[in-house]
Amino acid sequence: MKNVILIVAAFLVSIVAHAFFIYYQSQGGYIAGPNDGLSQMVPFKHFLYETFHKGNLVYAEDFGFGGGVITQLAYYYATSVVFWLTVAVVSLFDVLGLVTPDLELWLQLALVVSIVRLAVVFVLTTYAYRLFHVQTLYAFAGAVVYGVSVMYIRHVTFWEFFADAFLWVPLLVIGLERIIRLGRADLFIAVSALMLVNNFYFAYINLVFVLVYVLFRQFIRFPEDRLRRRHQWMLYSGSGVLALLLSAFAFVPATYGFLQNERPSLAHDIPWLRPDNVLYDSTILIIPAVFVLLALYRPLYRHTAFRLFASMSLLFIVLHFSPHVGSFFNGFSAPQFRWEYLASFTMGGAVAVGLSQWRFEMRAFLIAAAGTVTLYLLFGLVGDVASWPVSLVIFFLMLATVASLWWKPALAPYVLIASCLIVFNGYTKLILHDKSIVNTNEAFVNSSSYDSAEQRELIDVVKADAGPLERLDWMVHLRNNTPIVQSFLGTSLYSSILNGNLLTFYWRDLEIDMLRESVSRYGTLGNRANLHHLLSSPYWMRNQNVSSEVPYGFDLLAETERYAAYESETRLPFVRTTTSTYRQADLEDASVLTREQAMLSGVILEDGSDTPTPAQSIDFTTEDVEAALVGDTLRVTSEEGGIDLIPDVPEDAIGDLYVSFNIRKLEGDGFFIKLGGYRTTRKPEASIYRTDLTSMTLRTPLADRVPLRLPEGTYTLENVTVEWEDYATLESVIDETDARPEIPVTWDGPDLDFTVEEAAPGTYAVLPVPFERGWSARVNGEKRDVLQANYAFSAIQLDEGRNDVELTYRPPFFTITTALSLLGLGLFFGYLLYLRRKEHPFT
Known part of the structure; x- marks a missing residue:
């Protein structure tokens, strides 16, 4: 009682x-x-x-x-x-x-x-x-x-x-x-x-x-x-x-x-005492x-x-x-x-x-x-x-x-x-x-700041048009888990524990901007058409007011009053095959665009044999706009000032510019960066959520004059480079893959299967599946290593001729941990039986 x-x-x-x-x-x-x-x-x-x-x-x-x-x-x-x-x-x-x-x-x-x-x-x-x-x-x-x-x-x-x-x-x-x-x-x-x-x-x-x-x-x-x-x-x-x-x-x-x-170490000292x-x-x-x-x-x-x-x-x-x-x-x-x-x-x-x-x-x-x-x-x-x-x-x-x-x-x-x-x-x-x-209520949850009916209407159009493994680049502002909330295959995620290879892929290897600096998340593909093709993401959706930043080669698919969805004219297959391999260490000093093009024309592995072709670096001049650039120090004197980049490209050129630089605000507070029509933000140096990375690469549509704008303050601006992407590499790869037989793929949770009919000697199958310990592969029934490729993704070496490939995922150390747990279970039941038979000898 x-x-x-x-x-x-x-x-x-x-x-x-x-x-x-x-x-x-x-x-x-x-x-x-x-x-x-x-x-x-x-x-x-x-x-x-x-x-x-x-x-x-x-x-x-x-x-x-x-x-x-x-x-x-x-x-x-x-x-x-x-x-x-x-x-x-x-x-x-x-x-x-x-x-x-x-x-x-x-x-x-x-x-x-x-x-x-x-x-x-x-x-x-x-x-x-x-x-x-x-x-x-x-x-x-x-x-x-x-x-x-x-x-x-x-x-x-x-x-x-x-x-x-x-x-x-x-x-x-x-x-x-x-x-x-x-x-x-x-x-x-x-x-x-x-x-x-x-x-x-x-x-x-x-x-x-x-x-x-x-x-x-x-x-x-x-x-x-x-x-x-x-x-x-x-x-x-x-x-x-x-x-x-x-x-x-x-x-x-x-x-x-x-x-x-992957999480950066804390950049500032921890105080010993905190009043409360x-x-x-x-x-x-x-x-x-x-x-x-x-x-x-x-x-x-x-x-x-x-x-x-x-x-x-x-x-x-x-x-x-x-x-x-x-x-x-x-x-x-x-x-x-x-x-x-x-x-x-x-x-x-x-x-x-x-x-x-x-x-x-x-x-x-x-x-x-x-x-x-x-x-x-x-x-x-x-x-x-x-x-x-x-x-x-x-x-x-x-x-x-x-x-x-x-x-x-x-x-x-x-x-x-x-x-x-x-x-x-x-x-x-x-x-x-x-x-x-105070505002966490039904109205907010159904608003454009979280999950509106208008957004879902456009997403449904994309899902009806997309293939089973094709992704949509879209997220509500500050909501990297929008794909989970709105139930579609996306390109963003927010979690305290993430695949560290993907984080370094975003932060260092490819320097993909995420619209804001933050740890524990990745999101969007920086409006970069090469990455959209490489990662099977042929759809791009945004608010109407930023539609000018649509990736190269994407056309309007559908729109509503506030949003627009675009689709790439071309596709790369989910599983690509290549015989060209590049050694990752050889690309350490290469530009981001060079790495991107190497991923397209072949595959980047720990061990590779081919020499990558450098991207087209172009000359440019700068003009100060309500700012003064002296050496590596830029002083902005208005609420929004900076420099204009004037690239030296042919008048009939097409494509995009990749602008790379190192930047840090000397005052230490947070700031925005605008390049052309693209806007991103950086956190204050005291923030525990900053990545502590100052190197950036931003894509912008080709133009005679590209404005780089910052808020008032003093900045260190170093190593500014401009590269021209005319997409010749992408178009060449698309033509090559279109001429090959289609590779059917089935991906259901931990099991991924595909067949390559006619593989040449030295061929690798490259997949936009994050490399993670736990994947195992069989090629024609024989075990084969899953290789870390293109920094954060997967590749498998194929045999000559027909290849039936089966990938299976199990949690890391699955066999040994299962055996250990079974052993522990047996020992525990044995201990319980021992306790039933006699009092503990220590008592």
Whole structure:
């Protein structure tokens, strides 16, 4: 009966905690941040659901240019336990005809999942705190301190899968206590393995917590502890190894995906300290008044459990103020403060034990109360607070907490729960809603800024005209996952974990501009016709006002009032064959256009034999326009000034110009670059999302005068070159491939098959399939290596004559990780049988 009451209470408190969001969703709003929430969280859930239901469990050809599901999406939802449980429920309702699993459903489900998840967090955490001889009411109050924290709802709103991390901490503590007290590691092994499968990133954070907890427990012991320290470490080590074995099938490829990702190192120094008002309006960690009071109440330190949780809490609170700690928990990258739910858990434990062990002592209470009020006055008067009304509410709640412990301690848990719920809903309304998601609603989701009917109308025209593997270059401004949202094969993607080869292909190898500088994404093909042909992307769609930037050789296919779609007059086949090979190292000093043409006329490999033909470099002069160029320094004196490039090309010339240069703004702030009618932006040097690359290559239609415009400021402008692309190479390659037999291709998730009828000796098949560890090939039934070609894509050496080629994708290290997981499963079941037969020998 007590368990039933606990579960009911957990759901009631969870519902009240989400009260404002329940109201907001009833008014047509959605619980999703306008940036990552709408750009990643919701699209990825919808995408994975559709991908899995199509049977593509390990690879998706419509994930950008194509990518492994586990390697690139395990960070999000691909191996998430909560997501898979949600998929099971949605699938059942889908079969019964009760729901339509579209994007809108996943937007609405975020609230439902959050309510259920938070209730489960309450229950698990209550059980964890009860292990320390805490009555259920006080344990539940402590669980509310943990779950009803600003970090939880912040995670739900912006990065929904982050909130799953709250589930694992209490389970880990229960598992650790079973080891220390009973000598049984079964639960800890199972929880650790599931956690490693669920999300490798938060597994790292939680395992750091495990280490901290274990170290504290070495010195803070309880009478019921039965294992000696050295025996504990033996079980910890063995459990960790067994958990790694069990999770290997998912953890290893996910970790590999993280390691092969490309992200520039942080270019600026990380400060040691960061001020934050943790008593009033921190966006990450608000310390409840009851913890402050209990931490200052000296008699509680007589209790071992209070010392344990209070000391860990004070440690985490101190670490909260250091960006270096944020960098440590973020894999030594840019500081992120996603780990601070750990502090909420230990504070919840301290509150649960403190309330349970409360004994009023006047002198100690007056000192603690005076210290609490003084701290709140100092943080309120001296600290940076968002608004006085908010500060007054927080201060009043603090006084109510102090008063309840003085006059009626039995009311303290209820005052605490009410205070947490007030702060939680206030934070939800004033910080999350008013400052971030006020416009995240049905109207916005159906607008031109995300997914309008007019855009879909034109996309449907393109999809009806396109071949099965042909791509469309289109994305809504700042929304690189538009192809996922609008369900078409595209050329853009936004994810924290991406194929590192593709990122370097964009950033360095081909210097493809993406309309803005940013890490963790690629998008568009820079309006470069050669790349459109090479990557099977014969369609280009834009707003009408930038239609002048259409790639060379593209004609209008269809248009609406605001948008226009264009189609290339010509195509290159999805699978090209060539006998011309170029050595990648020989092209290190070549221009971007030279590399592009080499990819067209042959294939760039690690080992090649042919000599590439340099692109046509042309002379040019410059004229200053509201600016002064002296050497490599350009000073722009107006809101939009710069230089005009005057190329020396024949009057009857056709084609495009490729303008390359190195640029950096000396003031260090962000800026735009306009070349002809093309506009792109660069981030401030202090931004953690900049690529730290200054070399650029921009394509522009051939003209007598090409304006290069920048905002007011001082710039370093170096190595300016202009090359002329007349597309003779492209036209020659098109003529050659048109004369060859068609190569039929079938690509279905992890399986790609094609046949080449008449291959000459030394022929390579070149595919616009991203090179990724996990692909294997068979040519006429014999194994053949899949080669990294054209920097980021794939090629296969063929035999002379007919070639039946079969490519298959499996997650990296699939055979060995599957074997390791099966071995771990066998060992785990053996351990369970051992525990059933006899008590652990260490106890």
